[in-house]
Amino acid sequence: MATTQITDDANSFESTIGGVTVRGKAHSLSAWFVLALRLMMGYAFFYSGWTKIAAAEPFDAQGYLLHGVADASPLVGVFTWMGNTPWFVDFVNVAVPWGELLIGLGLLVGAMVRLAAFFGAFMMLMFYFGNWEVAHGLINGDFAYMLVFLAVAAFGAGRIVGLDALIEKFELDGEALVEKYPKLRYVLG
Secondary structure, eight states, rough: OOOOOSSSSSSEEEEEEEEEEEEEOOOHHHHHHHHHHHHHHHHHHHHHHHHSEEEEEOOOOHIIIIISOOTTTTTTTHHHHHHHOOOHHHHHHHHHHHHHHHEEEHHHHTTTTHHHHHHHHHHHHHHHHTTTTOOOOOOOOOHHHHHHHHHHHHHHHHGSSSSHHHHOOOTTEEEHHHHGGGGGGGGOO
């Protein structure tokens, strides 16, 4: 397997937040790993959503919201309110399975990846607080998956063998779609 050498400017990235700047250089194989992360999370969410939708019994989150959330969770009161609010339970019963399916599909085909990854990260954050267990530290699988979603979004993984690369180049009135509507950069990539 051949890889190309990184030149001084190629594969460089930099970000400043709160006056602190970090810089890095990605290896040429990084694109393959970012693609693998996108496809892994896409498959996991698509499969999870599909199994809930296709199950013999309809998905019902109320039992989890009322009885499955750890008592030590800092959001136990929020989850209890959710579980005791009929319209919210109805919303969650649709949003979780269909959200997982659509997030997964978006990641698998590489369309609207940043939007899909944002909602995937939000779901993982809620699962993190719902499954609160800090006996072995603050980091668990839910938190790690949330970071994977954020990395997929940050690296614009939809541009790597994904439909986002085509959507961004689509021309409308002779102008690239993202040039005409720059805010689309927040959902594509």
